[in-house]
Amino acid sequence: MSDRCKGCIRAQQSESKDVTLSPATKSEENALENEELEVGGDQEDVATSQGIRIRRRPPTGPPLHYVGPFEFRIQSEGNTPRNILEEIVWNKDVEITQMKEKMPLAKMRKWVENAPPVRDFVGALRTSNVRTGLPGLIAEVKKASPSRGVLRENFDPVEIAQAYEKGGAACLSVLTDKKYFQGSFENLEAIRNAGVKCPLLCKEFVIDAWQIYCARSKGADAILLIAAVLPDLDLRYMTKICKMLGMAALIEVHNERELDRVLGIEGVQLVGINNRDLETFELDISTTKKLLEGERGQLIRHKDIVVVGESGLFTPADIAYVQEAGVKAVLVGESIVKKNDPAQGITELFGKDISL
Numbered sequence: 001m002s003d004r005c006k007g008c009i010r011a012q013q014s015e016s017k018d019v020t021l022s023p024a025t026k027s028e029e030n031a032l033e034n035e036e037l038e039v040g041g042d043q044e045d046v047a048t049s050q051g052i053r054i055r056r057r058p059p060t061g062p063p064l065h066y067v068g069p070f071e072f073r074i075q076s077e078g079n080t081p082r083n084i085l086e087e088i089v090w091n092k093d094v095e096i097t098q099m100k101e102k103m104p105l106a107k108m109r110k111w112v113e114n115a116p117p118v119r120d121f122v123g124a125l126r127t128s129n130v131r132t133g134l135p136g137l138i139a140e141v142k143k144a145s146p147s148r149g150v151l152r153e154n155f156d157p158v159e160i161a162q163a164y165e166k167g168g169a170a171c172l173s174v175l176t177d178k179k180y181f182q183g184s185f186e187n188l189e190a191i192r193n194a195g196v197k198c199p200l201l202c203k204e205f206v207i208d209a210w211q212i213y214c215a216r217s218k219g220a221d222a223i224l225l226i227a228a229v230l231p232d233l234d235l236r237y238m239t240k241i242c243k244m245l246g247m248a249a250l251i252e253v254h255n256e257r258e259l260d261r262v263l264g265i266e267g268v269q270l271v272g273i274n275n276r277d278l279e280t281f282e283l284d285i286s287t288t289k290k291l292l293e294g295e296r297g298q299l300i301r302h303k304d305i306v307v308v309g310e311s312g313l314f315t316p317a318d319i320a321y322v323q324e325a326g327v328k329a330v331l332v333g334e335s336i337v338k339k340n341d342p343a344q345g346i347t348e349l350f351g352k353d354i355s356l
């Protein structure tokens, strides 16, 4: 049995068995327990059969070899990440293991109990879309990225968040990954504690339910789940954890296959289409259009799912293009965070002041 599989079962057992659930969440508890029964076979194989190319870090790390008193590791296909997304995920694995040692799930739940109340992330996007007639904006607090390096030197996350709110953002996205994006959970907490009213998305690379609890404890109202990383079972399970905590899950896809998988999951309200290929960094905003054409678009409208167009949006023409394709919301980082005045950046992006 692979580590992906063991981890999944372990997490599900700990979630479903040692949480003190209110009567209202008992049915959720049963649903989580039922999912344990569905797990069978090797999850790495299951993931591959679902078209997931991102592998989990080998359980014991790269294999060790000994020559005399020296130890060394031989690089091979099996122990070297094949692309940036895989590298981020492998690094996240190590990071979470350390973070969990410092703050085990049982302790984290205590923090969750004292977290500020959850705000309606999806509702805020819908309201903004109706008010402005334009896609609701999720404005991203993003200092740096693997594809673009540092985007803004003088980076004050609270100041940027307040400017976004003033500029008419419906919601904010806060990157919490340190190593690749120079973000942090402290930034998320500081923005929430500063009294910013826009609901907050925790932009993490989630591979373990512990991260969802961590995000909630810092005041997040929503969290990102990436279909290229998480098999269906994990997506279903984590969506339920979000529901239990009152949070929204933004499930991100990049191709038809991922979208079809996500549309097969019950209770999905919010789907992001990322125009950036996270393995190659290639940006193409026609990805949003392509995925929303035909029957998929119809099913999305039938299910009343809010679609978010993500990445590579720089001009009013880009916004009009993805809106025409069917999105009700957009997630934007680079084009607004780089501006001296990010509020003015929002006005330039939409071609009008959307705060009014």
Ligand SMILES: O=C(O)c1ccccc1NCC(=O)[C@H](O)[C@H](O)COP(=O)(O)O
Pocket: 084, 085, 140, 142, 145, 146, 147, 148, 274, 276, 278, 281, 310, 311, 312, 313, 331, 332, 333, 334, 335
């Ligand atoms: O932005 C990157 O370089 C990146 C690389 C690898 C994984 C994820 C990455 N970005 C996350 C995002 O999806 C974007 O931050 C977000 O959609 C905003 O994009 P943009 O407006 O192009 O900054």
